[in-house]
Amino acid sequence: HVQLVESGGGSVQAGGSLTLSCSASTPVACMGWFRQVPGKDPQEVALMNTEGHRRYSPSVEGRFTISRGSADNILVLEMTSLTPEDSATYYCAADGDRYQCYWQSVTKYKILAQGTQVTDS
Numbered sequence: 001h002v003q004l005v006e007s008g009g010g011s012v013q014a015g016g017s018l019t020l021s022c023s024a025s026t027p028v029a030c031m032g033w034f035r036q037v038p039g040k041d042p043q044e045v046a047l048m049n050t051e052g053h054r055r056y057s058p059s060v061e062g063r064f065t066i067s068r069g070s071a072d073n074i075l076v077l078e079m080t081s082l083t084p085e086d087s088a089t090y091y092c093a094a095d096g097d098r099y100q101c102y103w104q105s106v107t108k109y110k111i112l113a114q115g116t117q118v119t120d121s
Helices: none
Strands: 004-008 010-012 018-024 030-036 043-049 054-056 064-068 074-079 088-095 116-120
Touching (some): 004 088, 018 030, 018 088, 030 064, 043 074
Parallel strands (some): 010 116
Antiparallel strands (some): 018 074, 030 088, 043 054, 064 074, 088 116
């Protein structure tokens, strides 16, 4: 049973940077982030599998960078040039099906962390 713990987040001015981290209790095939604003559908942000393939939402590509630690159980999201539209609760999520997980939306993953707030100050 994989457990995720995320850290980071907070309040930042427009144009600033933040880093989110997520630690899995065991390496998992796919790890990613999605975000949600109250009253709106969750939105995939970025995804990375253990083979190094990455996927970004068009709204964050070029500004956010996703990476995984060498042990494949750490996920990091470096966010730069933040805008008010990036304000949301960010959730780290994971899926262990290495054959399917990359082809699914991170918003459909069942293994979730507790969520962390990113807000515009």
